[in-house]
Amino acid sequence: SYFCFQQLLENQGVRSIEIPSHPRHGVQPADVERALGRFDIRACIFTPNFNNPDGSLTPDEAKAEIVRLLAARGIPLIEDDVAGDLHFGPTRPSVFKMHDQAGLVVLCSSFSKTLCPGYRIGWIMPGRFYREAYEVKATTNVCSATLTQETVAAYLREGRYDRHLRALRRTLREQTQAMQLQVSRTFPEGTRVSRPEGGGVLWVELPRGVDSVELMYRAREEGISIAPGTIFSTQDRFSGHVRLNCGNPWSDEVARGIERLGALVHGMVSGDA
Ligand SMILES: Cc1ncc(COP(=O)(O)O)c(C=O)c1O
Structure with a gap:
């Protein structure tokens, strides 16, 4: 997985379990299910669309199944969709969030890969964890710089992003x-x-x-x-x-x-x- 995740979890003192990912088919629900059976998993973090580093795409059916497996156990899933818009084929892959009925998927993405790496502007759809996400953001840096946010917003309003x-x-x-x-x-x-x-x-x-x-x-x-x-x-x-x-x-x-x-x-x- 993306190396910053490991550092982040280590800094938080969190123990992590690696679920295999394959360049051709991404993460398989059976591997998630096996890990759930063996470990006391409290949360998951995945990059299902064009994973960094193996570039894999977890198929839509597998995404739905993984969300179902986790929802059945009330386990939150953090989804990093930073490269989801960069599909080479005609259609954009789905996100875990699309299958999320329980509000347990926290969808995160940013413009770092698509528009302006230097701005580091992103967004989050925290589902039922809105309050927690808000508190982390507010106590980390209050808010992101408004000038860069306004610049991106103006660009999006112009309608040339697509x-x-x-x-x-x-x-x-x-x-x-x-x-x-x-x-x-x-x-x-x-x-x-x-x-x-x-x-x-x-x-x-x-x-x-x-x-x-x-x-x-x-x-x-x-x-x-x-x-x-x-x-x-x-x-x-x-x-x-x-x-x-x-x-x-x-x-x-x-x-x-x-x-x-x-x-x-x-x-x-x-x-x-
Ligand atoms: C898979 C992945 N997730 C997240 C990020 C971080 O993006 P940001 O700094 O916009 O949060 C990167 C690279 O910068 C990445 O490769």
Whole structure:
């Protein structure tokens, strides 16, 4: 999951359980049910639409089933839908919140991925936790800066946001596909790369034995930034994965960077770099 969640929970002194997520089908209700049977779970947090880092999309039926499983036990579900508008296909995926009859889903999103990363403006639909959400916000920073909020509100009122999103989705899809292709061209055999249906990250499984943290250090010396899989889990299961960010415009420089990264992986496979 998104590494900030782990830090957030750790800072709160909360113990967390990881539910598996798969790049092709996201989170499966059976895994949630198994965890509910084994642990005393008090709340869940998921990114069902184009999860960071594996890019997965949890299907609508699975979302409905997960909401049902949690509602039956009165367990709150925090939903991070920050990339939901960035679908590559024609339709926007649903949210857990759509299936929420009990008011237990706390839907959160922001404009950080779609409009203005620097503003850090978001929103929350806290369901039955309105009072608690209000108190946390009010006692954290009273309110977000009004100037940036007004700026976003004025932009939305102008009615050009939809057109902007259409162009952004196309751009992200092209950038993601270009990066996928370049990875498959330049990385050694044994590499597997995700095929996300939205968002803007690629989850890459490196050939057996290649350590992603070591790769990160070597890449950094060449001015290439990647996120090693280890930062996205509390378990030591993803040391052979990296997350690539496709959010930058595709260019010869980016293409060369991926090629160079591939060469570093080649070197680590043969043990001579
Ligand atoms: C999955 C995910 N959730 C939440 C955020 C944070 O967004 P914001 O700072 O707008 O809350 C990010 C990235 O910044 C993210 O990748």
